[in-house]
Every structure is written in structure tokens, then in C-alpha cells.
Amino acid sequence: MLKDIKVIAFDIDGTLYPDYxxxxxxxxxxxxxxxxxxxxxxxxxxxxxxxxxxxxxxxxxxxxxxxxxxxxxxxxxxxxxxxxxxxxxxxEKTKPFSHVEECFSKIKEAGYRIALLSDFPPSQKGDTWGLLKYCDVVLGSEESGALKPSKYPFGILSLKMNVRPEEILYVGNSIKYDVCGSKNAGMKSALIMSRAEIFFRRLFGKPSRAEDIGTDILFSDYRQFTNLVLQ
Structure with a gap:
């Protein structure tokens, strides 16, 4: 599934740290x-x-x-x-998810290029918890003139990375903005969702599997994501 992927791009808010x-x-x-x-x-x-x-x-x-x-x-x-x-x-004081830097380090070492694309200015997060050193491109969608789920910021990301959209895996926490936006732009998508939310979605009959949600990867923690990408 990821054999043609060259770039793994991440949303920031709610994706690199838990909203709560x-x-x-x-x-x-x-x-x-x-x-x-x-x-x-x-x-x-x-x-x-x-x-x-x-x-x-x-x-x-x-x-x-x-x-x-x-x-x-x-x-x-x-x-x-x-x-x-x-x-x-x-x-700046909000702690990221566990194992995020470990994930960035390993996928970078595996040869993937890394990008950040957020609806709010990435500069708000300072050095983004030490992750900027792994990133090839960092973008705020506002600078492109449109917010997600518009295809436009995803297209700008593709141009900046000099790869085709289908060579990008976009990781986010929103089905509407991150999954639908990136898929409509021709990218693959990964969705982070807590185990509790997956359980309650299943309990109330809402889509709770990757294929039902419409994403390529569904994960709950960054070690799991790293293993899925590098397997």
C-alpha cells in the first residue's frame, strides 16, 4: 500500500498532540x-x-x-x-503524543521525507517539540489562501515537495478536513483516533475501521503507526 510513498506529511493540532x-x-x-x-x-x-x-x-x-x-x-x-x-x-507547553519524535526519526532514517501542513501557523509551536529538524517542508495552509479540506493547500504541499500527490501519505486527526481533504487531492491518508473513540464509534454503529472511514491507515499511537509504515 505504501510502496510508492515518498513523503509522509503531518497535520499538527490534535495530530502531534492530543487536543485535551x-x-x-x-x-x-x-x-x-x-x-x-x-x-x-x-x-x-x-x-x-x-x-x-x-x-x-x-x-x-x-x-x-x-x-x-x-x-x-x-x-x-x-x-x-x-x-x-x-x-x-x-x-509550547503542551506535550506531544508519546513516541512522536521516535516515529519521525525512524521514518526519516527509512528514507521518507517529512512535511508539516497545518491550518494554523506552525510557528505558533516554536520548534514543534524538537520535530522541525526532521522536516523538509513546513507549511501553514493559511499562507496558501485556503483552509483544509480544500485541495489547494495539499496541492501546494505536493509542489513544494516536488512529488505527485499519490506519493504523499497525509496524517491527521479529522475525517472531514484531513482524510477527505487529502484523499480528494489524490493522496493517501492516515487517521489517528484514540482507542476509546474507536470503541464508542463501534458501540454506536459508526464507522470504526479504516476501510469504512475511508482512510488507508487507522492508528491509535505512534509506535503502532511507525510499525505500520515500516513493516
Whole structure:
């Protein structure tokens, strides 16, 4: 299945670290900015459905300005200070999944090239828990003008890596954004899902196997993923 894969690319948020570790740190921060985040999330929902933009940040600012009833400059300042810069200290202190660096090291040693593609700026995570040294390309989809599941950021990733889409395995934690987005772009996909979520999906009759979800690889921890890739 992976014989033609040359690049393994990873989402960051919820993929390299478990969401709950960040969310529990953010409770009081988000409550302090509750009104802002309510409107910002509404704007991001629109942007996930928007075609590629020549100036993503300007359009995002205009949408938020309409939501908040303020100027575009003020909206962009709020996004920068509350989201991009404001979340950085919390992200840098959030521990990644166990064995992530071990995984990166082994697949790099096996000859795969590694990339990161995230909907939020990778620079928010500092050195991304020591993983940047293994990466050949690091991209924020906002820079491409479109958020996942648009095929556009995945296409930019393919161009940057100088490989065909079908030579990329994209690893994420969202069926809608990561699996569907990468598959629609012609890539193979891998989905990280906790054993608890797999159990409850099975219990309630939701798709819980890779073939039913529509992904090529379904895994729950990074040693398992490493073994699946290198077997």
C-alpha cells in the first residue's frame, strides 16, 4: 500500500498532540475571550468552505470585523494578539503524543521525507517539540489562501515537495478536513483516533475501521503507526 510513498506529511493540532492537553490549559483563557472566540469560530467555519483567496488574512479580518462590528485593522489585531500570538505559550507547553519524535526519526532514517501542513501557523509551536529538524517542508495552509479540506493547500504541499500527490501519505486527526481533504487531492491518508473513540464509534454503529472511514491507515499511537509504515 505504501510502496510508492515518498513523503509522509503531518497535520499538527490534535495530530502531534492530543487536543485535551491543550483544551484543559485554555479553559480560563477562552472564557476571558469568550465573545471573540464565538465570532472567530464562526468566521473559520466560513473559511473552511471558501475558495482560495489572494489575501487570506485580509478576508479573515473583514469577516471578523463584520461579526464584531469593528474596523478590519482592529479585527486583524485581535486575531493576531488573541489567536496567533496569544495561544503560543499554551501550545509550547503542551506535550506531544508519546513516541512522536521516535516515529519521525525512524521514518526519516527509512528514507521518507517529512512535511508539516497545518491550518494554523506552525510557528505558533516554536520548534514543534524538537520535530522541525526532521522536516523538509513546513507549511501553514493559511499562507496558501485556503483552509483544509480544500485541495489547494495539499496541492501546494505536493509542489513544494516536488512529488505527485499519490506519493504523499497525509496524517491527521479529522475525517472531514484531513482524510477527505487529502484523499480528494489524490493522496493517501492516515487517521489517528484514540482507542476509546474507536470503541464508542463501534458501540454506536459508526464507522470504526479504516476501510469504512475511508482512510488507508487507522492508528491509535505512534509506535503502532511507525510499525505500520515500516513493516
Amino acid at each position: 492537553r491543550l483544551y484543559r490549559k485554555l479553559v480560563f483563557y477562552v472564557l476571558r475571550h469568550a465573545k471573540f472566540y464565538m465570532h472567530f469560530l464562526a468566521v473559520r467555519k466560513i473559511l473552511h468552505r471558501t475558495a482560495p483567496l489572494s489575501d487570506f488574512y485580509e478576508y479573515q479580518g473583514r469577516l471578523l470585523a463584520e461579526e464584531l462590528g469593528c474596523s478590519v485593522d482592529e479585527a486583524r489585531f485581535k486575531i493576531d494578539s488573541i489567536v496567533y500570538k496569544g495561544l503560543t505559550p499554551y501550545l
